[in-house]
Structure formats: C-alpha cells, structure tokens
Amino acid sequence: MRLARYRLNGTQGVAAARADGTFYGLSTDDEHFPGDIDELIAQGPDALASAIETILKGKPVDLEKALLLPPLAHPGKILCIGLNYADHSAEFDAQVPDYPVVFGRFPSGLIGHGDAIERPKVSDKLDYEGEFVAVIGKRGKHIAPDDALSHVMGYSLFNDVSVRDYQMRTPQWTVGKNFDRSGPFGPWLMTADELPAGCKGLRLQTRLNGVTVQDASTDDMIFDVATLVATLSSAFTLEPGDIIVTGTPSGVGGARKPPLWMKDGDVVEIELEGLGTLRNSIRDE
Numbered sequence: 339m340r341l342a343r344y345r346l347n348g349t350q351g352v353a354a355a356r357a358d359g360t361f362y363g364l365s366t367d368d369e370h371f372p373g374d375i376d377e378l379i380a381q382g383p384d385a386l387a388s389a390i391e392t393i394l395k396g397k398p399v400d401l402e403k404a405l406l407l408p409p410l411a412h413p414g415k416i417l418c419i420g421l422n423y424a425d426h427s428a429e430f431d432a433q434v435p436d437y438p439v440v441f442g443r444f445p446s447g448l449i450g451h452g453d454a455i456e457r458p459k460v461s462d463k464l465d466y467e468g469e470f471v472a473v474i475g476k477r478g479k480h481i482a483p484d485d486a487l488s489h490v491m492g493y494s495l496f497n498d499v500s501v502r503d504y505q506m507r508t509p510q511w512t513v514g515k516n517f518d519r520s521g522p523f524g525p526w527l528m529t530a531d532e533l534p535a536g537c538k539g540l541r542l543q544t545r546l547n548g549v550t551v552q553d554a555s556t557d558d559m560i561f562d563v564a565t566l567v568a569t570l571s572s573a574f575t576l577e578p579g580d581i582i583v584t585g586t587p588s589g590v591g592g593a594r595k596p597p598l599w600m601k602d603g604d605v606v607e608i609e610l611e612g613l614g615t616l617r618n619s620i621r622d623e
Contacts, residue, residue, distance in 0.1 A: 339390060340614075341375055341492075342526035343411065343450075344404040353401065354393045355526075364396040374411050375527065379475055379491060380578045386475075386491075401525075406451040409494050409527035410473070415580040416443040417570055418498060418515065422585025423558050429593035438561050438569055441511050443498075443521055443583070451525035454621040455499055457602060458517050464600045464620070467498035467586035468544030468552050468608035470537055472563050473527060474580040478571055486567035487536055489576060492529045495608045495616040496583045497522040497544075499600075502592045522608075522618045533612055536563040541611040542587060547604055554587030556610075561585075 340355040344363065352375060353363030364371045372378060372389035379386060420439035421427045427434045449455070457464045475491025499521065505514025534540065537556050544552035556562075561569070566582055591598035600606060604620040 339529045339532065340526045341390070341409065341529070342401060343375060343407040343409055344399065344401060345407060346399065346404040350407070351399070352393055353396075353399045354390050356394060361399045361401055362394050362396045363399040364393055368396070370396075376410050376412050376579050379473070383475065383491070405453070406525050408448045408450045408523040410523075410579055410581065413445055413448075413579055413581050414577050415574070416445065416583065417580065418443055418583040419561065419566060419585040420511070422560050423554060423587040424560060425554070425558070425588035426586060426590070429588045429590070434560065438566060440570070441515060444516050447516050447518055447521040448523050449519050449521065449618070450523065451616050452618065453522070454519070454619050455497070455522060455600070455606070456517070456519035456623050457600065457620055458501060459623045461501045461503050462599055462601070463502040463592065463597070465500045465502050465591045466544055466546060466551070466600060466606050467500060467590055468542060469496045469498050469583050469586050470494070470542060470556070470610050470613070471496045471523070472537075472567070472582045472584060474567075474576045474582070475578050477575065477577050479575040481568050481571040481576070483564050483568040486564040487530070489567055490530050490563060491578075492527045493533055493537055493610075493613060494524060494527050495610055495613065497606060497608050497616060497618065498583055498586060500592070522616055524616050525614055528613050537610070538562065543609045544589065545607040545609070546598070546600065551591070551598065552587050552589035558587060559585060
C-alpha cells in the first residue's frame with residue numbers, strides 16, 4: 339500500500355492507492371479524516387489498517403496536481419547511515435566501516451517530492467545522495483536481528499543532499515547535512531508487505547537532468563536493514579515514526595573528477611525498483 343501526504347487547494351490530506359494505482363484521499367477538514375500518517379503509525383498496525391480502509395472510501399486525488407509533502411509530518415529520530423556501500427567508501431578513500439557510521443538530520447530541513455532543493459548562498463558544492471528509508475512501526479530496544487524487520491512498517495526514498503565543503507569542515511557532518519530545504523523525502527510511504535524483505539535485491543538509481551549518476555543494488559549494502567535496526571536499537575529505543583536513511587552508493591558528485599555539483603535549474607531523481615521516484619528541482623537561495 340502506498341500512502342501519501344499532500345496539499346491541494348490550500349488543504350492538507352492523506353491519500354492511499356487502490357490496487358489499480360489510483361489514489362483516494364481525505365482532507366483534514368473531512369469529518370471522517372482519521373489522522374495524519376504519523377499518528378496512525380503510532381497507534382499500531384490495526385489502527386493503520388482501519389484508517390487505510392477509511393481513506394480508500396474518500397475521493398479520487400490527482401497527485402500530479404497536488405503538492406506532495408514528506409510522508410511523515412513529524413518524524414522522530416532521523417538516523418542517517420554514512421559509507422554503507424563499499425564502492426562509496428572507496429570513492430572517498432575511506433576505510434570500509436566495521437560498524438555503521440551514524441549521523442542525524444533535523445526535521446526542519448525536510449521537503450517533499452516536487453519541491454525545490456535550495457542551493458545555499460554560502461556554497462556552490464551541493465551534492466546528491468540517493469537513498470531509501472526504512473520507517474519504524476513498532477517500538478523496540480535491543481532488537482534481535484532475526485526480529486528486526488518486524489519493526490519496519492514501510493519504506494520511502496530520500497535524497498541526503500550534502501553541502502560538501504561545510505560537511506568536511508569538521509569531523510562531525512551535522513552542519514553540511516542539515517541546511518534548510520536539503521532533505522527531500524518521499525514521494526510516498528510504501529508498506530513493507532509490498533516490497534522484498536528489507537528491500538533486498540532492488541535497483542537504486544539517481545539521475546541528474548536525466549543522466550544516471552548512481553546505479554546499484556541494495557544487495558551491495560554493507561549493513562542491511564535488519565542489521566541497522568538491531569544495531570541502532572542497542573543504543574536507543576526505536577519508536578514508531580523514527581526513520582533510518584540507509585546510505586548511498588558510489589557516483590556522488592563530490593567524488594567525480596571534475597566534481598559534479600547540482601546547480602540552479604537542475605532536476606534530480608531518486609528511484610527504487612518497485613517503490614517509485616522522488617523528483618526535485620534545484621533553485622538558488
């Protein structure tokens with residue numbers, strides 16, 4: 339099931355896709371509106387399933403005419419994984435990690451599908467990083483690897499846009515990963531039952547102005563989704579609505595010679611086989 343948050347004619351809503359791919363939705367001013375996706379995930383799988391049934395009884399929604407919002411209005415922890423593909427580590431001359439490289443993002447930087455990534459005034463080194471996201475649906479601490487995927491309720495896409503010179507100014511990547519309007523997330527959330535377990539064996543691509551710049555299989559990940567969930571849960575409790583941004587493959591602009599930076603007017607697309615495509619333009623601040 340695909341679930342999307344949208345704004346149409348000044349009103350927000352939630353839509354779900356029927357078997358034929360047509361989206362039906364309810365807006366926040368509808369008396370039957372069941373709540374935002376975050377709230378429904380927090381209430382548990384039964385509440386979510388019931389809410390989806392209600393949403394599918396709504397009106398058809400043309401998402402091409404709507405502004406798509408990040409799938410979660412208020413994600414909890416945004417846990418990003420660096421250097422999670424061996425080829426990506428190699429292109430930066432970095433050692434392949436034996437433990438996940440974890441950093442955080444702030445919700446304030448998130449934008450949705452179709453919205454514009456902002457190239458900041460202070461830098462022209464704006465880079466793309468195509469990734470997929472695992473969305474936590476069940477609370478857990480010290481989760482066993484064999485049980486880890488039962489805590490993932492769905493998946494989405496993310497462009498972990500990096501302002502490279504600011505990222506590399508200090509050993510901590512926080513600033514370069516958290517500029518305003520630098521975290522495209524979407525276009526929708528797809529429930530885990532619609533994809534292979536842990537999104538294994540899927541093709542992940544990034545295209546810049548129609549040219550493929552990243553192309554890999556999710557099987558190339560150093561730490562797969564189950565390992566990430568289990569490992570992260572040893573440090574802190576994972577809660578419904580937390581997201582894990584699972585890492586990017588090789589081909590990023592900053593590792594190319596000469597570098598390939600995104601600029602005003604560019605269009606960048608992230609596609610995961612079976613899930614869809616996250617598309618955003620670039621505009622100068």
